[in-house]
Amino acid sequence: MTRYKLIIEYDGGPFHGWQRQDNGASVQQSLENAVTSFCGEIQLVEGAGRTDAGVHALGQVAHVDIEKDTDGSTVRDALNFHLRGLPVTVLAAEEVDRQFHARFSARERSYLFRILDRRPPPAVDAGRVWWVPVALDAGAMHEAAQALIGNHDFSSFRAAQCQADSPVKTLDELRVTRAGDEIHIQVRARSFLHHQVRNFAGTLKLVGEGKWSAADIAAILAAKDRTRAGPTAPPEGLYLVKVGY
Amino acid sequence: MTRYKLIIEYDGGPFHGWQRQDNGASVQQSLENAVTSFCGEIQLVEGAGRTDAGVHALGQVAHVDIEKDTDGSTVRDALNFHLRGLPVTVLAAEEVDRQFHARFSARERSYLFRILDRRPPPAVDAGRVWWVPVALDAGAMHEAAQALIGNHDFSSFRAAQCQADSPVKTLDELRVTRAGDEIHIQVRARSFLHHQVRNFAGTLKLVGEGKWSAADIAAILAAKDRTRAGPTAPPEGLYLVKVGY
Incomplete structure (x- = not known):
């Protein structure tokens, strides 16, 4: 199990905000679906900030744990492949320490x-x-x-x-x-x-x-x-x- | 009859290009519809360049003749009112000489x-x-x-x-x-x-x-x-x- 830090850009317009919810598309759910498509794992994608519906990001940060043996650039490219057609893109993905938490470690x-x-x-x-x-x-x-x-x-x-x-x-x-x-x-x-x-x-x-x-x-x-x-x-x-x- | 020079911004994405055509929305038709809604006249809006489908403009220029007694800032605001919801906006409208032609006068x-x-x-x-x-x-x-x-x-x-x-x-x-x-x-x-x-x-x-x-x-x-x-x-x-x- 390796933790990856993701830097994410999105157009918030089509989404009901960052956070996963029952009644509409969220950025978080889109990313979690892409992770599942990539490695078959159901993993939580935890963001640094819960942007509201319609709010954009040029550099949102999230972390995700992945069991599959892979590396940062593969994670970035694979998630972008599975996000195609959605206005969400992973700008960077890098391995980080298991202590890193996108939300609680943010300064x-x-x-x-x-x-x-x-x-x-x-x-x-x-x-x-x-x-x-x-x-x-x-x-x-x-x-x-x-x-x-x-x-x-x-x-x-x-x-x-x-x-x-x-x-x-x-x-x-x-x-x-x-x-x-x-x-x-x-x-x-x-x-x-x-x-x-x-x-x-x-x-x-x-x-x-x-x-x-x-x-x-x-x-x-x-x-x-x-x-x-x-x-x-x-x-x-x-x-x-x-x-x- | 007064001729107005229009400076126009648009997102070309939803349009089949500048030029009016039978099989889809055009920027020209959108502007001509707005002119008709404003003054009840059916007038040609002649552009300086026929941008292709999907091409954007930050400063397209067009001219249009209007019989109604009005002025440039009213034309600009009225066209923008009737263009609402479409990604087309009139940045400026000013009275010009009848010799002015958006396409043929362009240098x-x-x-x-x-x-x-x-x-x-x-x-x-x-x-x-x-x-x-x-x-x-x-x-x-x-x-x-x-x-x-x-x-x-x-x-x-x-x-x-x-x-x-x-x-x-x-x-x-x-x-x-x-x-x-x-x-x-x-x-x-x-x-x-x-x-x-x-x-x-x-x-x-x-x-x-x-x-x-x-x-x-x-x-x-x-x-x-x-x-x-x-x-x-x-x-x-x-x-x-x-x-x-």
């Missing part, structure tokens, strides 16, 4: 949230960006976002269904930059509350519109009250970019 | 061909890149491509069904660069033969693999024989980027 997670900030709706990037047709001030968004950096009670940005033990997290980075018609929100932390990044995006969008100031963001954080922050941004702009160990 | 066209050059297949960019799983040498591709610049008989890169009067064209630019896992082929000319850019891409890929040299490309061009060049690259990597007037 930091990086997400990107893409906003298409232009009046005409997306065409080539439909389903891959959050379309915001009003002009946003990325500089104001970045400045206001700095109040969120550090160790805080993030209850104002936490989904009601969040299963974390505590609302206290340490946010290491939150950068807002403009790249042409797009605004990129890049965040990094050891871990996140449910919907935390999408709630940041939905709140910072209102700063970008000039409806809220940097002081408002600090007050919303201090209130520890979900009803004070902005709405949850839609999943299609969110990408799990990297998991660090 | 140059720029295309981008995107190759995803990595062993794992595309997931997030599926349908938007040509996947080439073998490692390509972008520098060698660029060097060999320079033999194609200038005024030449491009019969070796011309589709059998091409309707141009002459195979002689002037190629102004052909640059091959690497951007991470992607190779970008950027070409610019007054006009192109049918499949010319895709035939360039399919031929230069063989240079990138080391199968052909720069001297081979010069010899293929000189042969004026389609059977000497490489296969036609698939449409999904090709983007009409800009039309200059």
Whole structure:
């Protein structure tokens, strides 16, 4: 039995999220089916983060144990062969120590949230960006976002269904930059509350519109009250970019 | 009656190409339907280039005459409203002189061909890149491509069904660069033969693999024989980027 670490890219659009469930296709189930097709084994594919329905990944990490005598590049190629036709691809597979756990060993997670900030709706990037047709001030968004950096009670940005033990997290980075018609929100932390990044995006969008100031963001954080922050941004702009160990 | 110049973005994947036809959805027909829904008029939407099935556009240009008293920004927003759900968007609409013709007034066209050059297949960019799983040498591709610049008989890169009067064209630019896992082929000319850019891409890929040299490309061009060049690259990597007037 050998444990493999997988780095995975997917378009979340057609899936009901990462996690296996009864009522629809999941990324996890697609990978587990590919493992079974490859080696005849029924194995759990454990991911670093349970991305929501519609959320994408450029660098999700998972681990899987395989009894068959094989190697990393064969695992990668075989899983990709059995995933053909699905928008899920294994970028890399490597043997790791049995102590490695994709979720519990993770030391930091990086997400990107893409906003298409232009009046005409997306065409080539439909389903891959959050379309915001009003002009946003990325500089104001970045400045206001700095109040969120550090160790805080993030209850104002936490989904009601969040299963974390505590609302206290340490946010290491939150950068807002403009790249042409797009605004990129890049965040990094050891871990996140449910919907935390999408709630940041939905709140910072209102700063970008000039409806809220940097002081408002600090007050919303201090209130520890979900009803004070902005709405949850839609999943299609969110990408799990990297998991660090 | 006012003539409007439209700048259009689309994902070519779901369409049978730009041009209206009996047996499937076209970008042109989608736009003409939107014009009719907006103003009740049946008007021809004439494009600068007839992109093939599956080819994308970031900056296709078209013109349309509208009798209704309106203005450019209203035309843009109204067409986008009636195009909703389709991966076609009008980036800009402006009044132009009645002498302006999207196709015949065009002075140059720029295309981008995107190759995803990595062993794992595309997931997030599926349908938007040509996947080439073998490692390509972008520098060698660029060097060999320079033999194609200038005024030449491009019969070796011309589709059998091409309707141009002459195979002689002037190629102004052909640059091959690497951007991470992607190779970008950027070409610019007054006009192109049918499949010319895709035939360039399919031929230069063989240079990138080391199968052909720069001297081979010069010899293929000189042969004026389609059977000497490489296969036609698939449409999904090709983007009409800009039309200059």
